[in-house]
Amino acid sequence: MKCGMGPEVRDLEEVSINLDPIQAGGRLTADAMKAVIAYGDGYSVCDHCVRPNRLDYIKKPGIEQFHKDLAGFIGMDQVRVVPGARRGFQAVARTYICKGDPVLVTSLSHYTEFLAIEESGGIPFEVQAGEDRIVSADAVAETIEEVIRREGRNPQLFFLDHVDYQFGNFHPVRDLIKVAHTYDIPVLYNGAYTVGIIPVNGRDIGADFVVGSGHKSMAAPAPSGVLGTTSERSDEVFRTTKVRGDRTGRTFGIKEVEMMGCTLMGVTLIGMMASFPHVKERVRHWDRELSNAEMILGSLLSIEGTEVLSEYPRRHTLTRVDTTKSFDVVAKKHKKKGFFFTSSLKEKGITGIIQGATRVWKYNPYGITREQAQYVALSFREIAQENGLNTI
Ligand SMILES: *Cc1c(COP(=O)(O)O)cnc(C)c1O
Numbered sequence: 011m012k013c014g015m016g017p018e019v020r021d022l023e024e025v026s027i028n029l030d031p032i033q034a035g036g037r038l039t040a041d042a043m044k045a046v047i048a049y050g051d052g053y054s055v056c057d058h059c060v061r062p063n064r065l066d067y068i069k070k071p072g073i074e075q076f077h078k079d080l081a082g083f084i085g086m087d088q089v090r091v092v093p094g095a096r097r098g099f100q101a102v103a104r105t106y107i108c109k110g111d112p113v114l115v116t117s118l119s120h121y122t123e124f125l126a127i128e129e130s131g132g133i134p135f136e137v138q139a140g141e142d143r144i145v146s147a148d149a150v151a152e153t154i155e156e157v158i159r160r161e162g163r164n165p166q167l168f169f170l171d172h173v174d175y176q177f178g179n180f181h182p183v184r185d186l187i188k189v190a191h192t193y194d195i196p197v198l199y200n201g202a203y204t205v206g207i208i209p210v211n212g213r214d215i216g217a218d219f220v221v222g223s224g225h226k227s228m229a230a231p232a233p234s235g236v237l238g239t240t241s242e243r244s245d246e247v248f249r250t251t252k253v254r255g256d257r258t259g260r261t262f263g264i265k266e267v268e269m270m271g272c273t274l275m276g277v278t279l280i281g282m283m284a285s286f287p288h289v290k291e292r293v294r295h296w297d298r299e300l301s302n303a304e305m306i307l308g309s310l311l312s313i314e315g316t317e318v319l320s321e322y323p324r325r326h327t328l329t330r331v332d333t334t335k336s337f338d339v340v341a342k343k344h345k346k347k348g349f350f351f352t353s354s355l356k357e358k359g360i361t362g363i364i365q366g367a368t369r370v371w372k373y374n375p376y377g378i379t380r381e382q383a384q385y386v387a388l389s390f391r392e393i394a395q396e397n398g399l400n401t402i
Contacts, residue, residue: 022361027382030362031175031328034376035207035227038281042229045284046277054276062264065272065279066090076283083290084201084220085211086238088248090266091224091274091282095202096122098221098237099169100129101268102198105247106167107132112157114165114195116145116181118174120202127169135165143177144321145170147185154193168195172210173203177320178328178374187216196243202226203328205236206289207376208296218243228289230282234274302383303327303375309387314400315339319370327376338368340397354393360386 011019022028023037038046049055058070066077081089092098099122107113109131115123116137127134137153139145150168157165168190172183187197196218204210205222206229212220217240224234239247248269251262265271274282303324310316315335320328337351344350348366355363363371375383391401 026356026359026361027378027386028362029360029373029375029378029386031178031372031374032226033362034327034374035203035229036223036225036232037229037377038231039229039285039288041284041288042231042281045280046231049277049280052276055279056275064264064266065269065275071280071283073279073283076279076286079286080236081238083286084205084222084236084238085213085215086217086220087241088244089236089238090248090269091279092221092235092237092269093233093273093278094225095200095221095223095235096126097233097273098219098235099123099126099198099200101237101247102167102219102221103127103130103132104268105249106196108166111166112161112163114150114153114157114168114190116169116171116174118143118145118176118179118181119169119171120175120200123169123171123200132166133161139174139181142321143179143319145181145186147182147189150186150189154190154195164193165195168197169200170197171200171202173326173328175203175328176372177330178203178324178326178372179321180325183217184215191216203326207293207299209293212238213240219247224278224282228282229285231278234278234282298380299327299376300324302378302380303329305383306373306375306387306390307331309390312402313337313391313394314402328372328374330370330372332370334369336394336399337397340399341368344397350397351393354396355389358385358389358392360389 059068067074077089103126107130111132113127113132113134115134117139124134135157137145137149170183170186173180190197198219199212199217200221201210202223206227220238222236224230225232248266250264251267254261307329310331313336317332319330319332341348341350346353348368351368352363352365363373394401
């Protein structure tokens with residue numbers, strides 16, 4: 011089926027169990043799908059926009075209230091919705107980083123943080139994660155000292171991912187933020203894999219900024235996300251325009267510079283709002299997700315030679331495994347080579363693992379049912395057994 015003469019209909023989520031790490035938490039709820047249809051037109055949220063004419067003041071639909079609720083949900087004083095976590099990074103980077111400024115990231119930081127730094131002219135310094143692939147407070151302190159020695163001043167900002175995208179490991183953000191704060195370095199807590207997935211309270215954690223991704227973790231359409239700040243920082247990041255037209259003398263009220271005035275004007279925001287009650291509920295059931303993930307990993311680890319590269323036991327569903335000594339041994343002799351594994355999975359209706367991967371790969375069973383998780387666990391073992399691998 012096609013959308014008229016346009017693109018094919020996408021039915022991947024309907025016809026398969028999708029384990030794609032970046033797609034799991036962004037699948038729309040049925041309510042978000044309704045919102046998508048109802049608010050698909052361009053500036054659809056602007057019907058009742060009245061003075062002072064800014065997105066976060068719109069009362070109908072309840073966008074103003076949603077901002078308050080969202081701030082409460084992530085434990086910050088002020089929030090704005092942004093077109094993706096990366097646009098949140100960008101707003102903060104452009105506010106605090108000047109050309110040549112040192113900025114702290116980690117060896118597991120997401121590329122969008124690097125790009126935000128690059129655009130602002132900053133210089134990234136990576137805190138090296140330990141052998142356990144976790145960033146330690148000591149490593150943060152040492153890196154800051156090293157930056158001070160080399161650059162003669164503090165890093166201006168610290169981008170810190172609570173759960174990293176590579177291993178899905180939890181980093182001790184509270185402790186790491188404490189260290190940064192002893193040097194007066196503001197910290198951006200990157201919750202791309204946490205906000206909307208587990209309960210997050212920025213105030214408790216001590217973050218100056220909290221960023222979340224709507225389309226990665228809040229069951230919202232892309233591009234969407236949230237940027238929260240403390241009241242101490244909100245006037246800086248959310249500063250209003252001071253510019254003036256030289257001929258007309260026009261000024262632009264309370265439009266915020268980093269937000270380019272208004273951000274999510276339609277389907278993205280309303281989709282996020284429609285999913286929000288479900289998201290608030292689902293963060294309370296993280297234990298179910300973890301137990302599904304545990305079952306699937308248990309099955310993988312029962313295949314002789316398979317190793318887990320993520321921290322273990324798992325605390326997040328996003329997991330990286332190494333099957334060099336199991337599925338890759340099969341790939342070497344199989345007529346389909348490395349594609350035997352993902353094509354066997356596909357035959358069983360399981361997708362989302364990088365095609366042709368048989369060595370190091372990631373998956374994320376977030377959001378699937380218990381029965382689906384059992385089926386996935388069984389399927390991995392079946393593929394192993396069918397190809398002569400030992401299972402315990
Ligand atoms: C996916 C991801 C991002 C980017 O999120 P967007 O909402 O797509 O901009 C940033 N950081 C981490 C750790 C991520 O996993």
